[in-house]
Amino acid sequence: MADSQSASEVEALIPQFTLDRVLNQDQAGRRIVLSGSIASKPAILLAERAAFPSDHDHLSRFSTSLSHIKNLGANDIYHWYLACTSTSPSSDLAAQPPDLKLNLIYPCTDQHVKKYSQQGIRLVTETPQIYASHVRPYMQAKRDEGRLNWVFNILEGRTEQEDVFYREHGPEGFLILPDLNWDRKTLSSLHLLGLVERRDLWSVRDLRKKDVTWLKHVRGKLLDATVKLYPQLERDQLKLYVHYQPTYYHFHVHVVHVALETGATQATGKALGLENIIGQLEMMAEGEKGEEAGMADVSLTYQLGEASELWTEVFLPLKEGRDARIQP
Template structure:
């Protein structure tokens, strides 16, 4: 085994030639370089957050500096910051933290962001009709869509809007597109945009019907065209992935647009993300008239045990009890 001091001396002697790769979460980079005339590859990965005690977490929080607000809407705010205080000679070091703040948060937010066991469930058309749709109605009536309507009605985030398209029928085709709050607005490899539709009669993919196929195709093409035009020379149409979530975080139809290289964990996993192209294809094969649609099929997806849907609907069903929504 090589002497540790000799091995450690290699890192400062590494002469960088070029960046080979950078992962989509910006936690790992691969560098090509050389030491003593011989090429080598240096792979650097940021350490995981230290979380062994509450005191350690508090120490991390107290070290955050140079906080810069990127935007805010209702209870949601997002920032760039540094994970350590600047040195006396460098007060403008580039930020290495992307921070989201939800304040004031609800009990539902706390459940969503807590570690929990995940379950796969199958939502039949009957379960959707009897329990899920009433659940959605109740959540919409609680005012949890205020931040969405703030954007659609021009009260917030208008400087971030990339495209506002009224379509061929402003009452039905209109939508706008803007950066998702989880994107830093500059790293193309981790691009994440959001398209919010103007119409309010579609809460989720469950409301999509055969009659919506032309609208969905129009929406998809306009999203692709606008994204490629906005980020000309940086991304092409076949480098974009377009999907919707089910269950979604909020019940107003919206579409996610991401770089196909983005690795975003569970938010893009099977049982959460449904490709828009696949939804269109499924609608085209559903038998029936124009009113037939996604409410007529069974959907399988995962839920955390801390979620309201699990505790109020699926856990009682599993135990042979009638859910109380």
């Protein structure tokens, strides 16, 4: 670009851009690369959403500045929406497509605040002994607080049934529905959840060698149902994983497009590939436990936020040689 061009001349180039085709788009929809031309000369336009303002004045007006707010679903304290940042509510929605995906947790708890706050991260190793003595009781306490009401609402048919696109009832049953963080239209950012009907599986820790056949069945059904609903996809374009620690203690499997950017939720220290879990269970020596041998018998290393209760009440005291506060 010639130095002699004025700022206004440079700015005037953008409206002259004529689109030819989309070259690329990131999975979260925040960045797009367009191929086209300006004055009959080839050009590439890269567009990326700017960062949100962080000053209080702007953010205090944020919720009231939104338009075309459309509810995508609600379950217990969780609500999710699409919305526009346009300041003209009367404008045509077709001409102003939603550019924000909103999740609302209301009323939220102190644990939600801790989870979503900026904080330091620690890597911990949970031995079978720590799991049995401290983490399992923690899981029990959270389940007893009613943290799974929204999951049971879905499983028992009270909410979100219009979103369930596959269901298999019975002792080995499960269902599939969209994850609340997916916009439900961008296949390259596909994110589905497989919720099992079994109440005895709280997390990956409850999987045993005897569950391998069932896990393979679930894996196959998750893949089959997804490609049937979205025929543009093939099975080898899908990735299945579980979280440890999970956000909630009812066993579920995440189904995502392999191109989905591997952010913190898919990173090492958070996500465990379902195929790898199956392989690990298959290779376990039966020994004294036989088919009851399982993931509760191995050490798992994962990351925790410094504000999480598991860090402050269990792993930090253990690190400092003190008694962990969560006891069976």
